[in-house]
Amino acid sequence: MKSSPPPQQPYHHGDARNALLRAASEILETSGAAGLALRQLAERAGLSRQAPYNHFADKQALLAELVKQGFERLGADMKAAADSDLPPVARLTKAGASYIAFAQQTPALFRLMFSKELVDVACYPKASGAAEHSFAQLCKIVAALTSPETVADMSLVAWSLVHGYATLCIETGLEGPEHRADRAALFTRAVLGSVQP
Amino acid sequence: MKSSPPPQQPYHHGDARNALLRAASEILETSGAAGLALRQLAERAGLSRQAPYNHFADKQALLAELVKQGFERLGADMKAAADSDLPPVARLTKAGASYIAFAQQTPALFRLMFSKELVDVACYPKASGAAEHSFAQLCKIVAALTSPETVADMSLVAWSLVHGYATLCIETGLEGPEHRADRAALFTRAVLGSVQP
DNA sequence: ATCTATATGTTGACAACGTCAATATTATTG
């Protein structure tokens, strides 16, 4: 009498796309984008190496989805600062600190989000839309601090400052998270001081 | 009667290391760091694929040499601004504009210089030395504008600003070179405005 | 001058990678 075979795994993974993205996200933060191979993440998701191509056009499309998710999270942080019941100046400081925190907490994702060589965000409307929304929240915060004709300049200064500092911290070890609050305050002063009083 | 064979190429290239670096530099700016393969640049330099290993420990070591060269050039730009016979405020503006120009003119090299994933500068003393010298020139410019206890903060603001703006321009197409001078001036105001008057 | 060691150079080979192609299984559509 032949014993019945053990229960087989179903043919379909059932949640392949999300499993792939989860695997990608994990590998990204441990090995960086350079160490993120499609074959590796397929294996981690319990799929074959060709399976990612059923859900993403190519490797860049998969990375673009990570980028979109990253901008959505960053945008939510910026929105939280914009919607907080703090005085306008404190909102800008809170937004700056959040931006820097995001980069310091998920450096590989932050790198990927601004790595035109790996993902050209302009080719992925959802990702670029999320990026624009993120920046718009920052502009909203700045708009509460100045007149309409200087909002653009001040927003540019704000973004350049936090982005430059965050990038230098993760790429050169410029400073660690213990300086974040002080630097956010310093940058707020610089932003306010960039316009004529 | 056997005719004599045509003149052979000498066994040794004669300038292999520099030929490899030149080839790497060319490919870097056309295909980016992601498109820069050791085999390709060896071929371009007229050498076999193993030849680069006679001059560089591995691919990263070769890239580190490019990074060092990049920081030397950037440092020279910063020094030129520091040594110019302009008033101190104009020197800062000139330095900022030079930094942004460097990034916009050689974006792939600029990316590589701050790409910890590709080249960890901390592991290459000559490259990190050149990077530090570059930043020190910026600090020298700032020192002429403020008191000793605020030099560090102002230098950090200056660097974060130009670095953030330069990076955003090359990675997101934020703005083109036509805005460079105006933005350098705006950033100077922000730097000066970051300290209490 | 001769011999040995070192530096520079080549090609064979390997594992890993992204992706194409063919095949198999399951789910959806008409």
Add this chain to the structure above:
DNA sequence: CAATAATATTGACGTTGTCAACATATAGAT
């Protein structure tokens, strides 16, 4: 129910960085 589409697998290919073995030229020691 049959046909189509979506999801899944494995074979295969060209490319990559690097190891290893071998070849050639140069430098150093005697």
